[in-house]
Amino acid sequence: MLLLPEALSLRSPRVIAGALFLLLLASVPLVSEAIGESYYVTLVTRILIFGLAAASLNLVLGYGGLVSFGHALYLGIGAYTVGILSFHGISNGWIHLVVTILLSALVSLLTGLVCMRTSGIAFIMITLAFAQMFYFLGVSLKQYGGDDGLNIAQRSDFGPLFSIQTNTGLYYLAFGLVATTLYLSWRFVHARFGRLLRGTNSNVRRMRVLGFPVLRYQVAAYVISGCLCGVAGLLLGNFAKFASPAYMYWTVSGDLIVMVILGGIATVMGPLVGAAAYVILETVLSGYTQHWMVILGPIIVLIALMANRGLYGLFLAWEAPGSRNSVS
Amino acid sequence: MSAPILSTRGLTKRFGGLLVSDCLDFDVITGEVHAVIGPNGAGKTTLINQLIGELVPDGGRIEFEGRDITELPSYRRALLGLSRSYQITSVFPDLTALENVSLAAQAHDGHSFGFWQPVSREERLTRPALAALEEVGLSTKNHACAAELAHGEHRQLELAMALVSRPKILLLDEPMAGMGRMESESMIKLLGSLKRRYTIVLVEHDMDVVFALADRISVLVYGKTIACGPPSAIRASIEVKRAYLGERYASN
Numbered sequence: 001m002l003l004l005p006e007a008l009s010l011r012s013p014r015v016i017a018g019a020l021f022l023l024l025l026a027s028v029p030l031v032s033e034a035i036g037e038s039y040y041v042t043l044v045t046r047i048l049i050f051g052l053a054a055a056s057l058n059l060v061l062g063y064g065g066l067v068s069f070g071h072a073l074y075l076g077i078g079a080y081t082v083g084i085l086s087f088h089g090i091s092n093g094w095i096h097l098v099v100t101i102l103l104s105a106l107v108s109l110l111t112g113l114v115c116m117r118t119s120g121i122a123f124i125m126i127t128l129a130f131a132q133m134f135y136f137l138g139v140s141l142k143q144y145g146g147d148d149g150l151n152i153a154q155r156s157d158f159g160p161l162f163s164i165q166t167n168t169g170l171y172y173l174a175f176g177l178v179a180t181t182l183y184l185s186w187r188f189v190h191a192r193f194g195r196l197l198r199g200t201n202s203n204v205r206r207m208r209v210l211g212f213p214v215l216r217y218q219v220a221a222y223v224i225s226g227c228l229c230g231v232a233g234l235l236l237g238n239f240a241k242f243a244s245p246a247y248m249y250w251t252v253s254g255d256l257i258v259m260v261i262l263g264g265i266a267t268v269m270g271p272l273v274g275a276a277a278y279v280i281l282e283t284v285l286s287g288y289t290q291h292w293m294v295i296l297g298p299i300i301v302l303i304a305l306m307a308n309r310g311l312y313g314l315f316l317a318w319e320a321p322g323s324r325n326s327v328s
Numbered sequence: 329m330s331a332p333i334l335s336t337r338g339l340t341k342r343f344g345g346l347l348v349s350d351c352l353d354f355d356v357i358t359g360e361v362h363a364v365i366g367p368n369g370a371g372k373t374t375l376i377n378q379l380i381g382e383l384v385p386d387g388g389r390i391e392f393e394g395r396d397i398t399e400l401p402s403y404r405r406a407l408l409g410l411s412r413s414y415q416i417t418s419v420f421p422d423l424t425a426l427e428n429v430s431l432a433a434q435a436h437d438g439h440s441f442g443f444w445q446p447v448s449r450e451e452r453l454t455r456p457a458l459a460a461l462e463e464v465g466l467s468t469k470n471h472a473c474a475a476e477l478a479h480g481e482h483r484q485l486e487l488a489m490a491l492v493s494r495p496k497i498l499l500l501d502e503p504m505a506g507m508g509r510m511e512s513e514s515m516i517k518l519l520g521s522l523k524r525r526y527t528i529v530l531v532e533h534d535m536d537v538v539f540a541l542a543d544r545i546s547v548l549v550y551g552k553t554i555a556c557g558p559p560s561a562i563r564a565s566i567e568v569k570r571a572y573l574g575e576r577y578a579s580n
Contacts, residue, residue: 005446192442199431202420211406211435
């Protein structure tokens with residue numbers, strides 16, 4: 001049981017469903033090759049990338065109760081790191097990764113220190129403002145394409161072992177990162193840091209009086225979240241072979257919030273489930289009409305009204321009726 | 329009389345035009361149960377809030393163990409050994425009773441940058457938490473979700489969260505508020521068992537409790553201490569009777 005951070009049987013529906021889901025994801029490239037539909041690989045890669053971004057947002061939004069309306073900023077940082085470094089002939093993926101993480105950490109640390117001075121609506125507005133600042137910074141970078149965006153000629157070079165030059169290679173990198181992130185967040189949520197974060201979400205004043213220096217932990221959570229989202233941005237840049245200011249536009253931040261709520265806020269699997277539901281609905285509905293948001297909107301409202309913790313919450317309610325324990 | 333462990337000098341707090349702490353001098357001596365009584369709006373909770381650091385005074389100073397803590401943030405005061413309970417229940421409803429108390433213990437056990445080890449399996453937190461729950465008589469509800477506990481049990485849980493860090497001083501803000509008769513009686517017994525083991529500041533409306541438990545009583549009216557002394561002296565004070573205790577006690 002050392003691998004499981006909570007008292008769960010290996011045969012409980014949650015563990016089995018989670019394992020099956022990951023197995024299903026792992027087999028997507030094989031299946032799609034077998035049926036000759038390479039399209040599914042790119043579709044699910046998109047899901048994995050946005051799932052990673054949503055999972056990073058969920059750490060602060062779901063567990064910490066910090067409504068960041070500017071997480072698209074970090075998608076942009078990751079994508080532009082790949083774009084700009086490649087533009088200058090640096091194609092080494094490990095350098096891309098390190099620079100992405102350093103830049104994301106720096107930006108999230110500085111903006112986090114400012115944002116955490118506020119709460120509620122002010123917090124939402126300041127995170128939004130920072131993201132919009134970087135959006136306009138992207139637009140103003142004429143050397144790097146301005147608002148047309150920047151083409152990425154070749155994907156990051158992670159060496160022969162982790163090559164992502166093929167779509168399948170990129171898929172497995174994204175899958176590995178998502179699986180690792182989900183497992184680490186599961187550990188994290190049940191460790192000291194996670195419990196502290198849930199406490200600040202519930203009653204921050206009480207946490208201070210108990211003796212917690214809350215600010216440093218909230219900023220740390222924000223930095224961890226920003227770095228993870230930056231890595232999702234690195235994947236997105238490589239996936240699209242393109243870095244665009246549009247990645248940082250506020251509607252993208254909004255999409256990420258929708259994915260978290262749709263899938264199940266403050267649950268480990270929820271963000272990935274939400275990203276899958278969102279991307280699939282978007283793909284299917286936009287096949288019928290370009291006004292697909294008209295249909296998606298009510299669906300989101302329905303799920304938000306019916307399920308306390310989104311789609312994954314419906315599963316948890318089925319697994320353990322009446323249970324309040326839905327952290328995982 | 330030994331030196332005070334906690335004292336205020338000239339403590340002043342205004343809410344707009346309202347003077348809630350009026351140049352307040354207040355001393356707590358190590359080992360005593362010091363009750364603070366007074367009519368509603370006298371500034372009792374405001375005093376506690378300033379002692380614990382949730383409110384910053386407009387003037388005056390607060391000393392704890394000879395150290396000026398007036399400017400110290402509340403988490404630093406908690407780590408120095410000040411602990412409080414709330415008049416309005418302030419537990420974490422999503423966590424179980426045990427999780428609530430071990431979270432309180434976690435605050436006093438080094439840093440919380442733990443990302444891997446499940447906190448529920450940390451003996452260093454759960455052992456003292458279980459002991460504190462046992463002490464307040466809530467050990468049958470260890471794994472009950474805090475939201476599902478009865479009101480009286482919430483008060484017990486609050487107390488366990490305050491006790492788990494073995495504080496040097498306990499600030500209890502109406503620990504009996506909203507309790508039924510039976511619950512009150514067991515709480516009085518519990519507080520009695522804490523006497524002599526902890527230095528306690530007790531804000532309480534129930535005079536029977538105050539006179540039964542307190543070593544000294546401060547009477548607060550309009551943010552000022554109008555009397556301070558042992559229960560017998562306070563009982564005798566005519567001024568206090570008029571200001572607070574009302575006709576029933578005044579005529580006795």
